[in-house]
Amino acid sequence: MSIDRTLICKNCGKEFAFTAREQEFFASKGFSNDPTKCKECRNAIKQRKIEQQTEIICKACGKKDTVGFKPNNPNDILCDECYQQKRQNMITSQPAAKEEATE
Numbered sequence: 033m034s035i036d037r038t039l040i041c042k043n044c045g046k047e048f049a050f051t052a053r054e055q056e057f058f059a060s061k062g063f064s065n066d067p068t069k070c071k072e073c074r075n076a077i078k079q080r081k082i083e084q085q086t087e088i089i090c091k092a093c094g095k096k097d098t099v100g101f102k103p104n105n106p107n108d109i110l111c112d113e114c115y116q117q118k119r120q121n122m123i124t125s126q127p128a129a130k131e132e133a134t135e
């Protein structure tokens with residue numbers, strides 16, 4: 033049987049409860065490490081990630097997508113799908129081949 037434990041948040045230094053229920057949840061997921069951040073900090077990080085999402089329009093397929101970072105040029109960006117495809121092409125294409133003009 034697990035018991036509630038008190039841990040210290042590495043982010044804000046506050047004590048937080050790692051409840052028996054959460055410990056069981058962690059164990060069921062196969063996590064062997066204790067959580068390092070309190071719920072508030074974890075939520076704040078999650079929130080920040082959502083706020084960092086930038087809406088883009090893929091220059092290859094025209095699809096609307098969101099990316100988790102601020103692109104330097106939002107008009108010159110690929111959606112995840114096209115980006116993966118491009119990367120795949122780069123891996124499979126001959127490295128010695130001359131780069132074709134895009135125009």
Ligand SMILES: [Zn+2]
Pocket residue numbers: 041042043044045046069070071072073074
């Ligand atoms: Zn915290």
Ligand SMILES: [Zn+2]
Pocket residue numbers: 090091092093094095110111112113114115
């Ligand atoms: Zn695309």
